Every structure is written in C-alpha cells, then in structure tokens.
Amino acid sequence: MAQLNSNNNLYTFGNELMYINGVEYKGLYHKASETEIYTEPVYNNITSKKLVAFQDIASSKYKYQKLKSIKTKYDTITSAPVVITTSDIENKFILRYFFKKINELSIIESTKKSYDDWTSAKIDPNMYIGIQIKWFIAGVIADVSKFNLNSIRAQKTMPTLIQHLTDPLQYYTTTNYIVPPNINGPKNSTS
Numbered sequence: 410m411a412q413l414n415s416n417n418n419l420y421t422f423g424n425e426l427m428y429i430n431g432v433e434y435k436g437l438y439h440k441a442s443e444t445e446i447y448t449e450p451v452y453n454n455i456t457s458k459k460l461v462a463f464q465d466i467a468s469s470k471y472k473y474q475k476l477k478s479i480k481t482k483y484d485t486i487t488s489a490p491v492v493i494t495t496s497d498i499e500n501k502f503i504l505r506y507f508f509k510k511i512n513e514l515s516i517i518e519s520t521k522k523s524y525d526d527w528t529s530a531k532i533d534p535n536m537y538i539g540i541q542i543k544w545f546i547a548g549v550i551a552d553v554s555k556f557n558l559n560s561i562r563a564q565k566t567m568p569t570l571i572q573h574l575t576d577p578l579q580y581y582t583t584t585n586y587i588v589p590p591n592i593n594g595p596k597n598s599t600s
Contacts, residue, residue, distance in 0.1 A: 416440040418450040426460040434460055483533040489520045491580060493546060498582055501547040508537045509567055516573040540567050546580045554578055 417439045426434045426446060437450040438460060447457040486508050497503045506524040508517045526532045527539040542560045545553040557577035564570045 423463075425463050427463045429459055429461055431464075433463060483536070484526050484531045486517055486519050486523050486527070486532055486537065488517050489523070491518070493580055493582070498547055502543050502545045503580070505542050505544045506539065507542070507567060507570060507573070508532075508539045509569070510537055511535070514569060516567070516570060538566050540564055540570070544580070547582055550578070550581065553581055 419438050419440065421435055421438060423433060423435045426438060428434055434448065436448065438446060438448055439451055439457075440446050441452060446460040448460060449457045491503065491505065493503065504521065506519050506521060508519055508523070508527065509515070523532065524539055524541055527534060527537060532539075542564065544560065545556050547553070554577045557574075557579075561571050561574050561577070
C-alpha cells in the first residue's frame with residue numbers, strides 16, 4: 410500500500426499539466442519529486458505516465474521550442490578540382506566525390522573532406538545525395554575506359570552522373586615514361 414503524503418492524490422482541472430507529447434492533462438496526478446510528475450493518484454509502473462508543465466501549444470513559443478531541436482545550420486559543399494599526385498598515378502586510381510541537391514539536376518565534384526562531412530551530417534544529408542567512385546587514371550587504356558564507364562553506370566543513387574562524366578578517360582595518364590637522352594651530351598668538367 411502506498412504511503413499517503415502531500416505529493417499523492419493531487420488533481421488538476423486543466424491549464425496546469427500536459428503529457429510530454431503536448432496533450433493537456435486533467436485529472437489525478439502525483440509528484441515523485443519537484444521535477445517528476447506522473448498521472449495517477451500514486452505511482453503505478455504500468456499506468457502512470459510522465460507529465461510536464463502546461464504550455465499553450467497554439468503559442469509560437471511552444472512551436473519554437475519544439476523546432477529548436479532541429480538542426481538548421483549545415484556546412485556547404487563547394488566545387489573542388491581533382492588533384493592528381495604521383496602516388497595516385499602509381500596506384501592507378503583516385504577516389505572522386507560527387508554531390509547533387511535533391512531538388513536540382515546539377516552535379517558538384519568536391520573533396521573527400523566534403524564527403525566525410527556529408528556522411529557525418531555536417532552537410533545536410535536531407536538536401537544532398539553524395540557518392541564516392543573509384544576512378545582509374547592509369548593502366549591499359551581499354552580497361553581503364555571500361556572500368557570507369559561501369560563505375561558511372563553503377564551509380565543508382567545518381568543516375569544523371571553519366572551526363573556529367575562524359576569522358577571515361579578524364580585524367581588518364583600513361584605510366585610508361587621514356588626519358589630522352591641528354592641531347593647536350595655529358596657535362597664536360599674540364600671546361
């Protein structure tokens with residue numbers, strides 16, 4: 410049997426308490442502490458529901474407080490050129506990062522940092538679609554072209570990428586460098 414105290418068997422006629430979903434509460438309630446208030450005259454672990462101080466849900470203050478938890482400030486994506494390094498050429502491929510706004514057709518190429526920011530929601534994942542593709546830049550030219558075309562066509566989340574990447578050999582370079590002989594001859598150390 411529950412103990413009788415001044416925090417049990419309380420009653421509200423309205424405009425005092427509401428459920429956490431914003432629905433006003435009228436009826437018997439109890440206080441487990443100054444900040445913990447529940448339905449029912451005494452605590453029942455099955456039927457008691459948490460209550461909070463009443464706020465007029467029609468007021469703009471209440472609507473604003475519910476909206477405050479929505480993230481509205483995100484980083485932006487900026488276009489960035491591809492930079493090929495010597496180690497990329499040795500590896501024969503690079504990773505490329507593309508973004509498209511949900512409501513637009515244009516595609517932006519950016520950096521790994523932008524892609525990482527997008528995957529960690531620093532860039533709005535509801536506004537942008539982002540993809541990463543492996544792009545070959547060296548090797549047998551026919552194989553490179555075929556692989557890159559397949560990479561483009563495999564992108565189901567961004568099917569218009571094929572219209573953006575029209576050259577499957579973009580950034581292609583050969584690794585078979587021929588160093589020409591010194592046409593000036595060996596340096597003469599006697600002059």
